[in-house]
Every structure is written in C-alpha cells, then in structure tokens.
Amino acid sequence: MATDQVTLLGMWASPLSLRIEWALKIKGIHYEYIDEDLDNKSQRLLTCNPVHKKVPVLVHAGKPIAESLVILEYIDETWSHSRILPEDPYERAMARFWAKFADDKCWTTIHGVFTKTGQEQENAKSEAIESLKTLEKIPRESKFFGGDAIGFLDIVFGWMAYWVPLLEEITGIILVGEDSLPSLKEWFKNFLDVPLVKELLPPREKLLHHLQTFRQKLITSSS
Ligand SMILES: N[C@@H](CCC(=O)N[C@@H](CS)C(=O)NCC(=O)O)C(=O)O
CATH class of the missing domain: 3.40.30.10 (Glutaredoxin)
Structure with missing residues (x-):
C-alpha cells in the first residue's frame, strides 16, 4: 500500500x-x-x-x-485546506455537541422505530419524535447548518434526509412531517439537492429492498 x-x-x-x-x-x-x-x-x-x-x-x-x-x-x-467544522472554538464545540446528540438520540431511536415492533416500537417512536423536535430547534440561518455550503453537521445529519423517508414508507410511521418539523423537512430538501450529496446516494429502489429485507430478518429472528 x-x-x-x-x-x-x-x-x-x-x-x-x-x-x-x-x-x-x-x-x-x-x-x-x-x-x-x-x-x-x-x-x-x-x-x-x-x-x-x-x-x-x-x-x-x-x-x-x-x-x-x-x-x-x-x-x-x-486535509485542512477547507474546513468542515467551524473555525470558531465555541461554534466547533456546539457542532460536536449536536453531532453527539444526533448519534446518541436520533440514530438510536430511529433505528428502534425501524427494527422493533409493538410497544417497543411505540416507545422508540415517541423518543425519536422528541429528539427530532430538538434538532428542529437548532438555529440555522442559511440553507445548511454549515452556512451557505454543507459542513460537519450537515454531513452528520445527512443520512436522515434520505433514510428517514424510506423508513417511514416501510413502517408507515411518519417521523418528519411538513407541518410538524418544517425546518428539518426544508433542510432535507436543501441537502438532497446538493450535486455532490446526490451523486453518492445509493439507488432508492435497491436501498428500499435492502431495508425491507433487513427489517424482516430482524423481526423474524427476534420473534
Ligand atoms: N458508532 C459507529 C457505528 C457504526 C455502525 O453501526 N456500522 C454498521 C453499519 S451502518 C455496521 O458496521 N454494522 C455491522 C455490525 O453491527 O455487525 C460509527 O459512527 O461509525
């Protein structure tokens, strides 16, 4: 190598x-x-x-x-020629705080909605919606959390823009509605519109099929 x-x-x-x-x-x-x-x-x-x-x-x-x-x-x-984390130490600390929140809370609970059934799924749904409501309140003055171009937080949250609608389709549970979380929903659109983001996304139908099979396997093995 x-x-x-x-x-x-x-x-x-x-x-x-x-x-x-x-x-x-x-x-x-x-x-x-x-x-x-x-x-x-x-x-x-x-x-x-x-x-x-x-x-x-x-x-x-x-x-x-x-x-x-x-x-x-x-x-x-x-590769520090162009930074994805903010330059300002306080802003950088905040970006790390929200990244950790998103992984500890949003990732875990959304994963629960997708992989659980019955009461466990209901519990995960309530917690996921609470976590997403918290994300909705993060100040975002421009199109992206990183400003006019995508930065660290956009990259960290990015999976939600593509995966959440697919998980909603599979489970029938809406987590991010136009009315309930308009700012997050708008950011989903902004993010998925970025050419560099779009070009790396896995094909929608292939991913949908993979996720359906994955969920079925988990549910069958836990019942
Ligand atoms: N906290 C880790 C999580 C990594 C993770 O969960 N990766 C999954 C794929 S998305 C994986 O490798 N799963 C295989 C396994 O759990 O055995 C990170 O942020 O990298």
Whole structure:
C-alpha cells in the first residue's frame, strides 16, 4: 500500500459510510472504496476495527481509524485546506455537541422505530419524535447548518434526509412531517439537492429492498 493511500472500508447501504464519502469528496481526496459484506466480515475489517468490528473504517497511510465522527474529525484535521467544522472554538464545540446528540438520540431511536415492533416500537417512536423536535430547534440561518455550503453537521445529519423517508414508507410511521418539523423537512430538501450529496446516494429502489429485507430478518429472528 502506498504510504499516503486512503482506503475506506464501507458498506453501500450504510449511512455512516456515506458520511465519510461525502467528507472525502468535499475535500477532493482521492480514495479507494472497499465494500464489506457485513454478514461475512473480512479479515481486513476485523483487524482494522477489532473493538467494534463495524464500518466505516478509514485507512490512511496504513493506519486504521474507526467511528464515523472520529473519522470526520480526522479528515478535517488532516486535509485542512477547507474546513468542515467551524473555525470558531465555541461554534466547533456546539457542532460536536449536536453531532453527539444526533448519534446518541436520533440514530438510536430511529433505528428502534425501524427494527422493533409493538410497544417497543411505540416507545422508540415517541423518543425519536422528541429528539427530532430538538434538532428542529437548532438555529440555522442559511440553507445548511454549515452556512451557505454543507459542513460537519450537515454531513452528520445527512443520512436522515434520505433514510428517514424510506423508513417511514416501510413502517408507515411518519417521523418528519411538513407541518410538524418544517425546518428539518426544508433542510432535507436543501441537502438532497446538493450535486455532490446526490451523486453518492445509493439507488432508492435497491436501498428500499435492502431495508425491507433487513427489517424482516430482524423481526423474524427476534420473534
Ligand atoms: N458508532 C459507529 C457505528 C457504526 C455502525 O453501526 N456500522 C454498521 C453499519 S451502518 C455496521 O458496521 N454494522 C455491522 C455490525 O453491527 O455487525 C460509527 O459512527 O461509525
């Protein structure tokens, strides 16, 4: 492997892998992409992320980095010609705060809505809606959380714009309505309209089918 080579171990339907691809593309970094079979993880993935054994993993100059938020920060610091995190330390701290909130609360509860049934799903739905209402209140003066161009928070929240409508279609549960969360809904549109964002999205029908199968498998195995 060349010393400065950048390789992403990802999975085509992983919204967290997509975060890393968006960041690398914004920075103009050339990278090799390796698609992992998460039902049969490669030795390379297990060696690169022995703690969690999950994608995404970025391998830079032979050194692996795991956890999507950690990778995003690494990318921003390593290729610092154009920053995705705000320059101002307080703004940067706020961006990290909301990124952690989104992963701790929104990711977990939306995942619950998608993977649970019955009362457990109802509970996850209430918690997801509460978390999303909190996101709705984050001040956004321009089209994006990063200003006129997408930045760190847009990349972190980005999966919701594409995945939430698909999960709503599959479960029949509406989480982000035009009337209930208009600012978030508008940001969904703004974000998905960005050419660089659009060009990396997995095909809608293929992803829909994958998610339906994934949900069915989880539900069947837990009943
Ligand atoms: N907190 C981790 C979560 C990574 C994660 O959950 N990755 C999923 C794909 S989206 C995965 O690899 N799942 C395989 C498994 O759980 O075995 C991050 O932000 O990178």
